[in-house]
Amino acid sequence: MRFRSTADPTVRVDLRTAVLHALPAPDALYVPERIDPLPPEFWREASRLPFPALALRLARALLGDELGERVLQRIVEDAFDFEVPLVPLSGRLHVLELFHGPTLAFKDFAARFMARLMAVLAPAGGDALHVLVATSGDTGSAVAHGFRGVPGIRVHVLYPAGRVSRIQEAQLTTIGDNVAALEVDGTFDDCQRLVKAALLDPDLGRRLRLASANSVNVARLVPQSFYYAWARSRLGPDASVVFAVPSGNLGNLTAGLFAQRLGMPVRAFVAAQNVNDTLVRYLATGRVEPRETAATLSNAMDVSRPSNLARIVDLYGADAARARADVHGFRFDDEQTRAAMREVSTRYGYLVDPHGAVAYLGLESFRAQVERDVVGVFLATAHPAKFPELVERETGRRVELPPELREALARPKQARRLAADFGALREYLLDLCG
Numbered sequence: 001m002r003f004r005s006t007a008d009p010t011v012r013v014d015l016r017t018a019v020l021h022a023l024p025a026p027d028a029l030y031v032p033e034r035i036d037p038l039p040p041e042f043w044r045e046a047s048r049l050p051f052p053a054l055a056l057r058l059a060r061a062l063l064g065d066e067l068g069e070r071v072l073q074r075i076v077e078d079a080f081d082f083e084v085p086l087v088p089l090s091g092r093l094h095v096l097e098l099f100h101g102p103t104l105a106f107k108d109f110a111a112r113f114m115a116r117l118m119a120v121l122a123p124a125g126g127d128a129l130h131v132l133v134a135t136s137g138d139t140g141s142a143v144a145h146g147f148r149g150v151p152g153i154r155v156h157v158l159y160p161a162g163r164v165s166r167i168q169e170a171q172l173t174t175i176g177d178n179v180a181a182l183e184v185d186g187t188f189d190d191c192q193r194l195v196k197a198a199l200l201d202p203d204l205g206r207r208l209r210l211a212s213a214n215s216v217n218v219a220r221l222v223p224q225s226f227y228y229a230w231a232r233s234r235l236g237p238d239a240s241v242v243f244a245v246p247s248g249n250l251g252n253l254t255a256g257l258f259a260q261r262l263g264m265p266v267r268a269f270v271a272a273q274n275v276n277d278t279l280v281r282y283l284a285t286g287r288v289e290p291r292e293t294a295a296t297l298s299n300a301m302d303v304s305r306p307s308n309l310a311r312i313v314d315l316y317g318a319d320a321a322r323a324r325a326d327v328h329g330f331r332f333d334d335e336q337t338r339a340a341m342r343e344v345s346t347r348y349g350y351l352v353d354p355h356g357a358v359a360y361l362g363l364e365s366f367r368a369q370v371e372r373d374v375v376g377v378f379l380a381t382a383h384p385a386k387f388p389e390l391v392e393r394e395t396g397r398r399v400e401l402p403p404e405l406r407e408a409l410a411r412p413k414q415a416r417r418l419a420a421d422f423g424a425l426r427e428y429l430l431d432l433c434g
């Protein structure tokens, strides 16, 4: 498989380049050159396949055979060693729980797959590959856990001191092993600036092999198509299925659209956004008009310039009307999100995190405004225990902390304090060369 740039179709690269150098140009991303549908028999018989076997088939379709089947098989078996439950709440309503990975959010799918793929693709040699990640919270821990124990790779996570939640900090700073946490005296933007500066510094580049676990990497997108195919295969060949996706940077939604291009039978996708609703407005008007980002309860979706929008625009030939045939956009504010958390709890006895609650609302809106008689699946992207105070306040119920989280909270914090200053990061990195 070759990958082409969304900005210039004549730019085509191989898998290694697309993964290790994720940005073809400042405002462009790589996409698979073409996505051909898998045969209808595959989709009819997919219900018999376990998750890794299904994942392998899709991975080969989207990435090609460059790595060989055995290598890909090892990657998917190793990356997806956790449950992906499709939980029925009623006959026509299901929740796809994507939070059973080590950091309890769906970013584990992408991060674990990408880490293993990078380890295979990084040129062999004696020196470690140093992966730098700036994080405002969730991405850093998923990426760090994803790379944990992967040979030949060391991860350095930069996070803003005092600006991540207690749970997020515990998840970032207690991993140890080949993962170092750097607590930066500054904001998330400072962390991002430092990472960029390091990646662009020619002297560092000569002495250390540096890479970034950038969120725009096509290797983070591909594995997210697997769970759509998995859920779809469990719902019977004739069901009219709608997936509701809590959407921010739009990686999750784009991966669902990839699965559809692979022939997955689906009635529609719902893009459920909080008040940061750039996609919802694009679908309505055909114009990309980012506004100032607003802070919301579903904070992982507080994105006003979603980078994967370029891929969605590309998939539909920049025709918003065509995109509207597959994707229905709805937006919800915090008040509605809280109400949905309460409603899901009282009506179904189920605790949902604020991101999943937005997805649930999107599905309800689709039923009310587009088509009632569908089998709905909403994606729960984070474990409710990551938002214990909010969940308890809205539902009156306590969330049990999963063992992973209890253990992380009990382990000692290991972080190195760093000034928000490139000189300090540079010194830290140079020390690694010995």
Ligand SMILES: *Cc1c(COP(=O)(O)O)cnc(C)c1O
Residues within 6 Å of the ligand: 105, 106, 107, 138, 246, 247, 248, 249, 250, 251, 252, 253, 300, 301, 355, 381, 382
């Ligand atoms: C990142 C994230 C999202 C948004 O997913 P995108 O792929 O960026 O649209 C939703 N929910 C949670 C919990 C997340 O961490």
